[in-house]
Amino acid sequence: MLRIHFTSQDMQNIRVARRPHPLWELVCGVCRLTTRQGPLEFGHWRRSVQDRLVTDTRARRALLPLQTLIPPLGYIPDFLTPPGASGDLSAGLEEVRATSRTRLTHELARLAESRPLPSWVSALDRPGTRTLRSLTRALELSCRTLLDPYWPHIRTAVGDDVELRSRTLLGGGTFALLDGLRPLARWNAPVLEVDYPVDRDLHLEGRGLLLIPSYFCWRRPTALADPALGPVLVYPVAKQPLEIVRASRDGLERLLGRTRTAVLTDLACHGARTTSEVATAAGIALPSASYQLGVLRDGGLVSSHRDGQYVRHWATSLGLRLLDR
The missing domain is CATH 1.10.10.10 (Winged helix-like DNA-binding domain superfamily/Winged helix DNA-binding domain)
Known part of the structure; x- marks a missing residue:
């Protein structure tokens, strides 16, 4: 369980992202592609992506480094999902490209604790190499493959959720907004108890919380691993009926x-x-x-x-x- 601790100042600084976050959607999408979870929700999308990868060598090569850095379970480096990417892929890619060597070294070392990594990963934090630039290019190409054909669908689903959260906030305030996250999370003031794969506490300490609705997030919310970063909670939205559902x-x-x-x-x-x-x-x-x-x-x-x-x-x-x- 993830326990998010609020102060009175935090209650005044709860925001909901109004648009899909491309890099969070990509990270979650890579996980859904690997784990084959949600056959009803993602089955048609997964088959379409796999068909594209069979015929598009460039897209297939771009996805490989992401599958190395984004395991289906466990730690995922936070630098892949910078806050500036909310609704703007170009801004997000620029933030990834500008990630400091210190941060890269720390997050990649943490990733290496849980799984063996190929040699190219260790070059990401070396000065004068093009590896990080190549990674951001792979992120961009993979967004085109995994997200672009479905982006209107993703945007609609996230927009519907934002509208629902906005009505809840206007009708009942921030307490109602947090309580409305059930069954994904339980508001037990002043703590939001979130269904989460590991046990941890996150103290907001006046920084507030950004709620990010996500199409490819699955079953339970997720968050940044580093508590020092701007607090976010990424949660799954209600899915609109997919093509496979309509067809069958x-x-x-x-x-x-x-x-x-x-x-x-x-x-x-x-x-x-x-x-x-x-x-x-x-x-x-x-x-x-x-x-x-x-x-x-x-x-x-x-x-x-x-x-x-x-x-x-x-x-x-x-x-x-x-x-x-």
Whole structure:
């Protein structure tokens, strides 16, 4: 668990990134490509990228150094995701290119503690070499391969999440914003308890927190490893239906209807959801969402449980099998 400790000053300095962060999306995308997680959410994207890599030698070569620096589990160097890249790939690449030798040496040494690294990695922090410039070029080319064809889709999904967070903030303030991160995180004032693969504490100490919604972030939030850097929390957004879902669900839509199929697919993708979250994701009114969830629940495809002031819903094993999940 990651415990993020807030002061009163931090509560006044919580921000939500308004646009996708290209380098965070790339780092998370490289992990999704390697681990094959989320077959429903990322299966079509993964197959398209792999088809591109088979025929595009340049793209395939560009991805190789990133797969070395971005393991699917464990430590990932923070210099790959600088803050200036929020919505601006060029600015982010310039920050990566300008990373200090001291920082590179420290972060690459930490990466080497967890896995063996090829010799070219040790050249990244040497003066007078072109290795870091080559790496930023690989980042740029890999963004074109992994992200560019889907960028409108990514931007829409992140935009929808930002709109939802903004409404929550306007309606209930920062406490409601933090509490709205459930089930990914739990607000237990003054600490945000985040589902996280390792146990650690992050004290904001007046620096505030930047929330970064991400399309390719999966299942649980992530954060920078170095607590001295500007605090960020990258969290997964609700996914819009992908091409593979649209292509394969015609028969299911004839069985359940388009709206109920959209509701069931959303629950299968994201786990426990409140009724209002389902309504927002499916683009329907709250009473309609309640009705559709009731029909699915009566059919054994959805289960519901009260959690405090919310009722949360999730797809049952029968619902997942119906979606071929």
